Amino acid sequence: SQQGEEDPQALSIQEGENATMNCSYKTSINNLQWYRQNSGRGLVHLILIRSNEREKHSGRLRVTLDTSKKSSSLLITASRAADTASYFCATRAGTASKLTFGTGTRLQVTL
């Protein structure tokens, strides 16, 4: 079962614009992570936010977490063509190592 659902499924923007992706999940979590996947490649970790944190920044990335709504958002500011990829949220819950991924958002950044 997919723990997370990303929204939108696909997003197309122009270079320089901001991109916002949302993730909703079903159960209580220990942390939520965002990953990026270029076409046909493995995933690369972007940022991790713990359940007791509300916001985190890393370079052009800003992640928020609302545990009361069971949702998170990833904001990429001043997007570049190189940001074109699929973005996934993933959650850890309980004491197990299990890392459960959402369905992903495909981001296309055009020049």
Next chain:
Amino acid sequence: DGGITQSPKYLFRKEGQNVTLSCEQNLNHDAMYWYRQDPGQGLRLIYYSQIVNDFQKGDIAEGYSVSREKKESFPLTVTSAQKNPTAFYLCASSAEFGLGVLNTEAFFGQGTRLTVV
């Protein structure tokens, strides 16, 4: 150079044949994972292992088997019982055991694309 290596990159399987996908890591990570990704879809967990000689079924374990005899290695066998094995398979690892709180990221291999011919 630390990392996680999957091989082969492309694999072709005949109907009724078992195949084994290799995953090796030199990151000294305790936990390892296998995911399946279908075109345009998210990742679904097949099996995961928190420590050597131990593994658990994920959400879609039927038709797959794994072993964890060494910390560095977590091979996945796609058996003939898996009726629709054509997919992109991703292996990952993360430093888990003994850290108390599971606030660690996962590192992924570059994937194996399996096609049934």
